[in-house]
Amino acid sequence: MIETLLSLTINGVLIGGLYALAALGLTIVLGVMRVINVSHGAFYTLGAYFTFLFSIMLGMNYITSFLLSALIVFAIGVVYERILIKPIRKEELNVLILTFAGAFVIEEIVKFTFGPRYRNIPPYLSGTVDIPGGSVDIQRVLSFAIAIGIVAMLFIILKFTKIGKAMRMVAEDEEVAGTLGINVDRVQMFSFGFGAMLAASAAALLSPIYLLYPSMGWDPLLKAFAIVIFGGMGSIPGTVFTGIIFGVAEVLTGYYISPTWKTVVPFLLLILIISIKPTGLFGEEE
Amino acid sequence: MLQVKEVTVHYGKALAVDRVSLEVNEGEFVAVIGPNGAGKTTLFKTISSVKRPTSGEILFEERRINDLPPHEVAKLGIAHCPERRRLAYRMTVMENLELGAYLRKDKNAMEEDLKYVFDLFPVLKERKNQKAGTLSGGEQQMLAIGRAMMANPRLLMMDEPSVGLAPLMKERIFEAIKEIKKERNVTILISEQDASLVLPMSDRAYVMETGRIKMEGSGRELMDNDYVKITYLGL
Numbered sequence: 001m002i003e004t005l006l007s008l009t010i011n012g013v014l015i016g017g018l019y020a021l022a023a024l025g026l027t028i029v030l031g032v033m034r035v036i037n038v039s040h041g042a043f044y045t046l047g048a049y050f051t052f053l054f055s056i057m058l059g060m061n062y063i064t065s066f067l068l069s070a071l072i073v074f075a076i077g078v079v080y081e082r083i084l085i086k087p088i089r090k091e092e093l094n095v096l097i098l099t100f101a102g103a104f105v106i107e108e109i110v111k112f113t114f115g116p117r118y119r120n121i122p123p124y125l126s127g128t129v130d131i132p133g134g135s136v137d138i139q140r141v142l143s144f145a146i147a148i149g150i151v152a153m154l155f156i157i158l159k160f161t162k163i164g165k166a167m168r169m170v171a172e173d174e175e176v177a178g179t180l181g182i183n184v185d186r187v188q189m190f191s192f193g194f195g196a197m198l199a200a201s202a203a204a205l206l207s208p209i210y211l212l213y214p215s216m217g218w219d220p221l222l223k224a225f226a227i228v229i230f231g232g233m234g235s236i237p238g239t240v241f242t243g244i245i246f247g248v249a250e251v252l253t254g255y256y257i258s259p260t261w262k263t264v265v266p267f268l269l270l271i272l273i274i275s276i277k278p279t280g281l282f283g284e285e286e
Numbered sequence: 287m288l289q290v291k292e293v294t295v296h297y298g299k300a301l302a303v304d305r306v307s308l309e310v311n312e313g314e315f316v317a318v319i320g321p322n323g324a325g326k327t328t329l330f331k332t333i334s335s336v337k338r339p340t341s342g343e344i345l346f347e348e349r350r351i352n353d354l355p356p357h358e359v360a361k362l363g364i365a366h367c368p369e370r371r372r373l374a375y376r377m378t379v380m381e382n383l384e385l386g387a388y389l390r391k392d393k394n395a396m397e398e399d400l401k402y403v404f405d406l407f408p409v410l411k412e413r414k415n416q417k418a419g420t421l422s423g424g425e426q427q428m429l430a431i432g433r434a435m436m437a438n439p440r441l442l443m444m445d446e447p448s449v450g451l452a453p454l455m456k457e458r459i460f461e462a463i464k465e466i467k468k469e470r471n472v473t474i475l476i477s478e479q480d481a482s483l484v485l486p487m488s489d490r491a492y493v494m495e496t497g498r499i500k501m502e503g504s505g506r507e508l509m510d511n512d513y514v515k516i517t518y519l520g521l
Contacts (some may be wrong), residue, residue: 162388165377170383172374178356179334179366181389183436185355 003133008251010131014144016247018206020240021147022220023199023227024154030192031171031234033088038099039080040199041221042106047073047200048207048216049110053120062124066204070197077196081189089188103217111214119212143205151240152199158236167191170233199224219263226270232283242281245269287312288333288441293324293342293352295332298333302328304497305342310441310475315467317484317505318477319518320494326477327369329494330445333475334366335359346441353429361389365439369446369477375419379410380419380431386436395438402470403432406462413491424455429460435470442466444476448483456483463487485509495517 008073024042029037054065068210069109084102088094123139169177170187178184202220206215227246231238246266273281288310295303303325307354310316315421318326331337333344344352351359360366365386371383383403387396407428412423418429427447433443448456460483467487468475470519477494478484485491488505493514501508508514515521 004500019406134293140352160379165381165385168377168381169374173372175331175336175356176366176368176372178336179359179360179368179387181360182385 005133005252007131007136008255009248012242012248012251013138013141014136014140014247015251016244017032017144017147017151018243019204019220019223019227019246021150021203021205022199022241023224023231023239023243024151025195025202025238026224027228027231027234027236027239028167028198029195030228032061032091032167033089033097033188034084035085035192035247036092037192037195038096038221039106040099040195040224041217041219042103043073043077043196043199043217044220045110045217046106047121047203048212050200051146051204051207052114052121052212054058054071055124056119056121059084064172066201068205070201073200074193075199078189080196081192085192086185086189098191103221106265107214107217114214116214121207121212123208124190138210140210146203147202154198154234163187190227191195202235223266226267229271230273230280232280235282237279238269238280238282287347288475289313289345290329290333291343292347293329293332293339293344295328295337296340297328297520302497303332303359306494306497306499308362308492308499308502310473312473313471314476314489315487316476317483317488317491318475318494319479319484319491319508319514320477321479324494325497327445327493329460330366330443330475330477330498333359333443335368335425336366347490356452360437362439363440365434365437365445366440367430367434367442367444368513369449371426373429373433374428375417377418378415379418379421379429380414381504382433383410383414383436386433387438390436390438397435399436399438403435406465424451424458425457427455428450428462431459431466435466436487439472441473446477448478448480448481456480480496481514482520485514485519 026040027035029035048070050072050106051065053061054060059218059283066216070079084098084254123137125142129138129141138160149253158168166182166187170184171181223246226240227242249266249269250262254262290306290308291520292305292307293303294305295329306329316437319325328337332339335352335354339352343350346362347392351362374385383400390396409425410428410432418426431447447459451459464487466472476484485505485508491508492499493501
């Protein structure tokens with residue numbers, strides 16, 4: 001009984017870490033640019049399909065495929081920001097509409113290129129690890145470990161590097177950041193690419209677990225939104241923590257209540273928290 | 287060094303700065319006094335290129351700077367200590383100071399300047415690992431000045447450094463500004479509502495009201511002026 005709970009919780013944490021990774025990109029873009037990027041899910045889709053392209057269609061090894069996908073989606077993000085977002089960034093509603101449209105365009109391009117049918121990337125590590133109350137796939141453990149590694153790297157970049165500090169300054173006060181000599185446009189372009197890359201990384205790590213299809217990005221987008229709001233907008237520890245909570249809540253609901261309620265319960269939780277504390281779990285009051 | 291020529295600035299349709307001309311020569315300490323809403327902050331923002339003028343031009347060392355992006359203006363050696371401090375409140379004191387030196391590569395001189403800032407404001411050294419948001423208002427103002435000094439600027443603009451502070455803290459801040467003026471080779475342009483604090487130490491000053499320059503003169507001349515006495519010095 002308690003062992004089942006433990007096993008479910010571990011499974012939840014493993015998947016939650018990947019949700020957190022997907023949500024972090026959204027948090028960073030929101031924090032540094034004050035832009036809500038609805039294309040975030042499309043970058044996720046691109047990450048998954050590039051991984052599919054390199055690993056399955058071109059037969060490269062998984063690590064190379066992963067890195068190439070992340071880099072390409074970073075570049076796509078940078079170009080996307082420079083050409084489409086930058087000219088209209090100050091008008092929030094326009095950005096919302098544009099990135100929404102952008103997401104559909106990317107989805108259609110994926111559909112043209114790879115076809116509408118479901119694709120699947122086989123796990124690159126098979127086997128299971130025993131845990132109390134059952135076992136988990138090694139694949140999930142590995143994906144989780146890489147995700148945590150990426151999150152740790154992100155922390156280090158934001159905390160200790162010059163670009164990281166510039167990003168935090170722009171997030172706090174864009175105008176003053178400029179007067180300190182920070183090239184705000186460039187920092188924002190970089191942040192957007194970085195956010196896209198995080199979405200693509202999460203997708204590359206989840207793709208051996210879930211199926212691929214052209215509209216696969218909407219579900220993680222919604223989850224990422226919820227996690228970002230839930231965790232307190234712009235808070236990185238909040239996002240990671242909430243991502244994991246989301247994963248656990250999903251798995252537990254799927255087992256104890258019903259798989260059909262799996263996606264509903266985390267959102268109900270979100271509504272509850274937001275009505276009690278509108279700034280989210282880790283959000284700072286202004 | 288700095289020439290503001292017939293500059294007009296609007297916020298949407300509202301006129302904030304109306305054909306203002308002003309000059310700061312190398313080594314001078316120049317004050318802009320005037321009440322809240324006179325356009326002082328807008329003027330400073332326009333000089334650091336955060337705000338674009340509707341007409342007129344701004345020259346720094348004979349070079350037109352009002353089309354440059356703010357970070358290019360910063361590169362020329364203009365530091366802007368903004369009104370109400372505007373620090374990175376979620377970052378530490380030390381990180382804020384590092385951001386002040388964002389453009390610099392001369393590590394040794396940076397260390398010197400850090401030491402200078404810590405000597406000027408010892409409390410910042412004590413609190414260097416604290417988040418800026420946890421400092422008191424006066425300490426935050428010290429940090430804002432320290433951050434601007436970390437750029438080792440040629441022109442230091444301070445926008446109302448005493449606003450919102452208790453009288454004792456105001457004096458403490460102005461003591462530090464006096465120090466900077468005396469010891470550092472930096473030209474200063476400062477705006478202030480409290481004329482009695484700033485006029486005695488100013489080489490020259492401008493009186494700004496409702497977006498216009500109403501008067502200008504040496505600090506001494508303005509202190510002796512009847513209008514300034516009645517309106518700004520409460521005499």
